[in-house]
Amino acid sequence: MFKLPTTVKTLALSLTMLTAVSSNNAVAWGQNGHRVIGEIAQMHLTEATQLALQPILDGESLAQVSTWPDEMRSSPEHFWRKESGKWHYINIKDAKKMHQYVNTSIDSKDKVAHILDGIYFSINVLKNNESSLEEQQFALKFLVHLVGDGHQPFHAGRSEDRGGNLIKVSFFGKETNLHSTWDTHLVENENLSFKEFADFIKTSNKKTIKSYLNSQPADWLLESNKISARIYEQNETELSYGYVYKQMPIVKKRLSQGGIRLAGLLNQIFDKNAKPLTEALIKKRG
Template sequence: MGSFRSLALVLLVVFVAPVAVRGWGVDGHFITCKIAQGRLSQTAVEAVNSLLPEYAKGDLASLCSWADHVKFRYHWSSPLHYIDTPDNLCTYQYRRDCKDEDGVMGRCVAGAIMNYTTQLLDYGKQTSDYNLTEALLFLSHFMGDIHQPLHVGFTSDRGGNTIDVHWFTRKAVLHHVWDDSIIETEEERFYGSNVDDLTNAIETNITNVWGDQVKAWENCSGSQKTCPTTYATEGINAACNWAYKGVTNGSVLEDDYFLSRLPIVNWRLAQGGVRLAANLNRIFG
């Protein structure tokens, strides 16, 4: 299943020519997929292992940033990482918002999640028109993106990409703060810069702190395999209530912002991981 040869070629280029633009940073996507992989059913584990390239050695998390790195090759994929919503409405509507700059419907991160979920339902058939390895990697990545609040952000500032701030003493844009800086600062201060220790802490909280929320996170209404409208609606609410709140061009973001937003970042990473696992478990049966 899937075209391992073409995927390997893409990944070879990635390692010699990394791309800086991403959603969640590398660690955020790694955490999301690591959480998910620990929650897969045996059937889903077998399907994921069969779709991953052999050199991944069954580690989905190791390839969870692949979709960011192939933007230079798959130019068509860039709009699939985010959703632009009308400024300050703090709502998401599929027909209004899920389209690219040319107005093509479905070309946003919510539409991409639906598309790659549908493609993966071909798994187990004798033939498929889709590259199911790439479908798995795109879906896993986009489930992370849709849970980063500023990937469902305002149109005018491109999800915080044009809001210049200082993260403590360093210049940054607000979007980068949520992709990378909050997670990196958390790792440095509390986990000895060890992403595995942060992942373990979030997994512990999924069991102990958020245990009564997990079933609701996993559920989709009716026979749906995935519910990106729910994820996107939560995302724009978090963007308005936490990411954008109190921030203007030139803001200096220090401990008050970091410590109050840190729980939201960890909560969204946890939701993304739990939901990715639930989606894959539903897809693969």
């Protein structure tokens, strides 16, 4: 297993409960990764959903708004400084009890304790016909971002190392940490713009799309948790070509899944004629 420095490990043991609810300062997927997810989602929106989103997006695209919640964390407002961080991740103590984290009716941003709450809060705001345009814009931008975060494995990683932030690694000889490697370095190593990356990994395969959509947000976080657990077990710290070869297929799949699933959510919210498992997520498990 990855080992923490002795002093950090000692602190982590005594501050586990604090780190479980503290702000995670990492920027999931970096700007390019989030934009890839937004761009892929845009490809799968129905016409009705595109029309419904026009006033909310106000001339922007899903790719453009995908990084807004991270950019706003520099705001001096209390919410962005002290509250918004917990929206971006979750610490799953027992995967078998994932149902305890699911609250599909959450109706106040003050009640958001983790990323899953943030996703459902955003969905509920967008579904509510009485929500103001400003509230809808807030919710849409957060939803686009959080679906992306949920597909980055270390946003459902361990609390004691803050999702890999405290694990030092080198990426082609440059010092970094495990979380940043997955946020940014693996994606940027492809040397592609977000549009090029999205074009390279996009799919129109109905079977693949259906398999991705046959899920719920809690499933996405459990997937991330399992992937992060495998990466922890591999205990690699000197990362270069072999690591890229092994991990990039996972990165590409997670970005593709994030984009398709985001589109599914938006179609389900805004298009009453969207077909479950084709253009929208299923509402209930069969």
